[in-house]
Amino acid sequence: MMEDDNVNEVRVGVIGLGNMGKGHIGYMLENKVKGLELTAVADKSQAAREWAEQNLPAETTFFTDPYELIASPLIDAVLICTPHYSHPELAIACFEKNKHVLIEKPAGVYTKQIREMNEAAAKSDVVFAIMYNQRTNPLYQKLKELIDSGELGEIRRTNWIITNWFRSQSYYDSGTWRATWGGEGSGVLLNQVIHQLDLWQWTIGMMPKRLRAFCYFGKHRQIEVENEVTAYAEYENGATGIFVTTTAEAPGTNRFEIAGTKGKIVIEDGKLTFSRLRVSEPEFNESFKGGFGSPECWTFEVPIKGEYPDHRGITQNWINAILHNEPLLAPGAEGIKGVMLANAMLLSTWEDNWIELDFDEEHYWNQLKKRIETSNYKEEVIHGV
Known part of the structure; x- marks a missing residue:
């Protein structure tokens, strides 16, 4: 204050x-x-x-x-x-x-x-x-509220396809610093989907334990940095997650799917749809004795109230x-989480391996510096290079 x-x-x-x-x-x-x-x-x-x-x-x-x-x-x-x-x-x-x-x-x-x-x-x-x-979007605030309250049960799987950040070559050509290691230090992960990387961890309330990612650099565009990414994440509780993004796809998709022990939530086209189980999956699995069967499920659109400032x-x-x-x-302190996910995805690609989320930060910086040194953008920026 x-x-x-x-x-x-x-x-x-x-x-x-x-x-x-x-x-x-x-x-x-x-x-x-x-x-x-x-x-x-x-x-x-x-x-x-x-x-x-x-x-x-x-x-x-x-x-x-x-x-x-x-x-x-x-x-x-x-x-x-x-x-x-x-x-x-x-x-x-x-x-x-x-x-x-x-x-x-x-x-x-x-x-x-x-x-x-x-x-x-x-x-x-x-x-x-x-x-x-x-984070001010009532759609994601409602999702977080439902998960925090336990309505979805324990998270088991997440899947976010976010490919509607389309960017043309003319966009990248509009500034010599754009989409360069020296000018921006990353591509789609830090420039566009950093919002979704933040929401991914903020709404479900947990970060992955480790992830494996495949980043493509300059795919369908003449740029240095990543513009297409597919990542697979594993969490401490056994949950898994998929994150897919690109800036070279039209029309794009924005679909976030979260499965829990009490059902599934899908956010797409500005709507939040909840497929809610009357009996949780673990409880049903323990009590059900038939050959084929599944828990009773009610699917409905959850009303979203409030403005999006x-x-x-x-x-x-x-x-x-x-x-x-x-x-x-x-x-501000929470800004590190989305960047940590982005850094881990790039490092996983560079090293062709799984990356734990407590990776060596100095090692990542050294790997990034190698790419800055060969970047087409040479103007000095405020980062000590």
Whole structure:
């Protein structure tokens, strides 16, 4: 919370005026987040300065150096919308200046740097959140509620086919940093489906014990990084999971299926369908004495209530946490989980083997550095390379 409980507004600075930064600023200027005042922005490009002069109030201060914004007394909190590699380093600088932080996804590129960020956050006294906006979707909130309450029983299997993140070659060609190891450090796993990787573990409430993945790099596209992935996961309780994604398929599919001991839930086409067993599978199996048979099952669509505030919802929750100590929907420290899944999938492919989820983070970073060294993107970015 703010040191002065009488303060009813948080002065926010935005670092990075790319598509995401401008998008967040849009709803801020429309006063769609209560308790937020945009006081400063930072970006090194001349084009960003010109955009700011044309679109922002005259009293909004423009910085070309993000660290000057972070140190400025004009702000209480920072929204970081810069390239992936820079997220942890900028966040740590904010923590050192006692500034609240909301970072865009992903939390970083590799877990070693994210862990350092989380450790720095834990030593500070600020509110740290991540822009996992899909956690505000009432569809996934209802799924999590059903699983947490025990309605589905023990999780036995998950299967997510998420292939509707289509990206054309022209999209990749729109920036020299796009889809490069040096510029983004990954492809579909960190750029697009990081949302689903987060929801995968958040809704079911557990991370895999180990996984085996097959990533394809530049399949059907002229890019360096992965754009098609199939992964198989195993969990401590014996459950299994499949995760399939690509950016080169049209039309795409978004189908999340979760099977438990009390039935099955499917999310697809904006609907949540619950096939609920009257008697759990273990109980039926123990008592049934016939040859063929299965538990009685009722299938119905679960009503989904509430709005989907998307990015604005996460920003409002962050501001409420600062001003009123509201619990965070997407704590920044949890950003490491989705990146851990992505890193494990890439490492599994590179080493053609199973990867435990407690893999050597330094080893992964060394493997990634080899690919950065041969990347087509050579411009220096904020990650020490």
